[in-house]
Amino acid sequence: MSTEENGFKSGSNLEKILRAGHFAFTGELGPPRGSNAEEVREKAKHLKGVVDAVNITDNQTAMVRMSSWAASLLIMQEGLEPNFQMVCRDRNRLAMQSDILGAYAHGIKNMLCLSGDHQKFGDHPDAKGVFDIDSTQLIGMVKKMRDESKFLGGAGLENAPKMFIGAAANPFADPFEWRVHRLAKKINAGVDFIQTQCIYNMDKFREFIKRANDMGLTENVYILAGVTPMKSVGMAKYMKSKVPGMDVPDEVIKRLQGAEKGKVAAEGIKAACEQIEEFKEMKGVAGVHLMAIEWEHKVPEIAEQAKVLPRPQF
Amino acid sequence: MIVAKRKPFDEIKEMIKGHKKVLIAGCGTCVAVCLAGGEKEVDVLNAELDMARRLENKPLDTGTITVERQCDVEYLEPFDSKVKDYDAILSMACGVGIQFLAERFPGIPVYPAVDTTGMSANLAVGLYEERCRSCGECVLGMTGGICPVTMCAKGLYNGPCGGTNEGNCEISDDQPCAWFKIYERLATQDRLDCILNIKEPVGWNDQVPRTLVQPGYKKPEKAKNEE
Numbered sequence A: 001m002s003t004e005e006n007g008f009k010s011g012s013n014l015e016k017i018l019r020a021g022h023f024a025f026t027g028e029l030g031p032p033r034g035s036n037a038e039e040v041r042e043k044a045k046h047l048k049g050v051v052d053a054v055n056i057t058d059n060q061t062a063m064v065r066m067s068s069w070a071a072s073l074l075i076m077q078e079g080l081e082p083n084f085q086m087v088c089r090d091r092n093r094l095a096m097q098s099d100i101l102g103a104y105a106h107g108i109k110n111m112l113c114l115s116g117d118h119q120k121f122g123d124h125p126d127a128k129g130v131f132d133i134d135s136t137q138l139i140g141m142v143k144k145m146r147d148e149s150k151f152l153g154g155a156g157l158e159n160a161p162k163m164f165i166g167a168a169a170n171p172f173a174d175p176f177e178w179r180v181h182r183l184a185k186k187i188n189a190g191v192d193f194i195q196t197q198c199i200y201n202m203d204k205f206r207e208f209i210k211r212a213n214d215m216g217l218t219e220n221v222y223i224l225a226g227v228t229p230m231k232s233v234g235m236a237k238y239m240k241s242k243v244p245g246m247d248v249p250d251e252v253i254k255r256l257q258g259a260e261k262g263k264v265a266a267e268g269i270k271a272a273c274e275q276i277e278e279f280k281e282m283k284g285v286a287g288v289h290l291m292a293i294e295w296e297h298k299v300p301e302i303a304e305q306a307k308v309l310p311r312p313q314f
Numbered sequence B: 001m002i003v004a005k006r007k008p009f010d011e012i013k014e015m016i017k018g019h020k021k022v023l024i025a026g027c028g029t030c031v032a033v034c035l036a037g038g039e040k041e042v043d044v045l046n047a048e049l050d051m052a053r054r055l056e057n058k059p060l061d062t063g064t065i066t067v068e069r070q071c072d073v074e075y076l077e078p079f080d081s082k083v084k085d086y087d088a089i090l091s092m093a094c095g096v097g098i099q100f101l102a103e104r105f106p107g108i109p110v111y112p113a114v115d116t117t118g119m120s121a122n123l124a125v126g127l128y129e130e131r132c133r134s135c136g137e138c139v140l141g142m143t144g145g146i147c148p149v150t151m152c153a154k155g156l157y158n159g160p161c162g163g164t165n166e167g168n169c170e171i172s173d174d175q176p177c178a179w180f181k182i183y184e185r186l187a188t189q190d191r192l193d194c195i196l197n198i199k200e201p202v203g204w205n206d207q208v209p210r211t212l213v214q215p216g217y218k219k220p221e222k223a224k225n226e227e
Helices: A013-019 A035-045 A068-076 A092-103 A135-148 A178-189 A202-214 A232-241 A250-256 A264-281 A296-305 B009-015 B037-055 B077-083 B095-104 B178-188
Strands: A024-029 A055-056 A083-089 A109-112 A164-169 A192-198 A222-226 A287-288 B002-006 B021-027 B061-068 B086-092 B109-114 B114-124 B126-134 B172-174
Touching: A013 A024, A013 A192, A024 A035, A024 A222, A024 A296, A035 A068, A035 A296, A035 B086, A055 A068, A068 B077, A068 B109, A083 A092, A092 A135, A109 A135, A135 A164, A135 A178, A164 A178, A178 A202, A202 A222, A222 A232, A232 A250, A232 B009, A264 A296, A287 A296, A296 B077, B021 B077, B037 B061, B061 B077, B061 B178, B086 B095, B109 B178
Parallel strands: A024 A055, A024 A287, A055 A083, A083 A109, A109 A164, A164 A192, A192 A222, A222 A287, B021 B061, B021 B086, B086 B109
Antiparallel strands: B002 B114, B114 B126
8 A cells, every 4th residue: 555545654664653652662773884784684683573663873973884774775684674864964965865765765764864963073074064954954855855756956756755754852952942942843844753862861851841742742743762771880971971962960870880780781771761661651752762872782671671572563 | 354374384385395486475455464474474484485495505586575455456466577587476365366366477386375264253363263154145134143154063054953062062162052152142132033944955155156246337248359
């Protein structure tokens, strides 16, 4: 059945899960800094049957990696559904649109529209940052391609790429008051789902969601709360001080420091699962996006402990 | 104004190593004000080059000239009689002036002695901060007089991104976040509605060399033999 007939925008598994009112659970996979397909397949194995879709990052932290669409195809061969990430840093509007067509031609149905970390952070700090369009404009471009069968330039295109359109939101970056308005702009641009920055400051996130609920935003977009379990005290401290836009309260670090020797990671997972339990009940939150950074093999265990298994099948 | 900084001395010396007679050309406008390429800086470079080449036993015959503006044909005539005595010109003007000299004297090499770094405001003596990228589609009206094209490291039109860190940009704690400042300024003016709507993708006007003809003027017609 075509997407027009069944009312789905894309017909992706993620869209079906969210539309059916299930609590979504997505994962993430960083492609390798090399061309080894086995490395992607190996990471993917841990996620199969455990998550509804897998974000494939696009040169994350501005480090060169296997391209997002190529790694997306590899995980599709493993029976997983990708959420193809695309940043505005590395491509102009021509390259973006051609990659979207190519990705869709290969069966990719979800994409995440991002500005991208500044190139200064990565391994090519002298690169020219493209930023021809920004993330909000990218959302609008994908929607135009999908719903109007038109390129950004206005010309018609054949066989519109029916993408389920995602974007990010960081409830913790300044100015806090503006964050819901920025979310509203992305919704107006046509975004279907949002995956948030990793959440550690629950008080602030509750306030953000409350404001989004009050403005009626959560009726128009699915919000997946971002969760990254802490592996160690060092990781928590690094996230707090070195990662832009990350809000790690001192209590989070103290909790990990209080864990018994050899059980810090387990405490991190426990804290993450407690968060997930709260998100399941939180009005305006439609699911969780689990970013277990270089910890893919732990995802089944976390999913089990967070009681999100089995995943609904369509 | 346009600001520039002098190139490292060794780079300048290397560029002109094959020449024996070099005319050092200053510009009396922007680069003079920003202390990079005016009459004083021409004299300093002249003395440095003279000394360095004498130490290498390859003396350099130099001359100096500083005109009001190297980017304006009106001021270039004084060069015409001088240039024939030299086998290279070392220009301390901005990129526009350097090219304008090279165009007027196509027979001899013109070298840049400065790197042009942008259009900046003078914050203190010797301190300049870039404020305009001459994008050709000014949005300062909706952004509270703060340029996101210049000040936002990603040049976002619908900022701020998720990397804003206590009012600073993700690239550095020394770089204020343009969109944080835009938000604050518009909030003060009760004009946040200016940025509530999506700014659609812009047409980049700086992708081809731009020509400007003010209203009431026209481009000089090409002479017959040039066509």
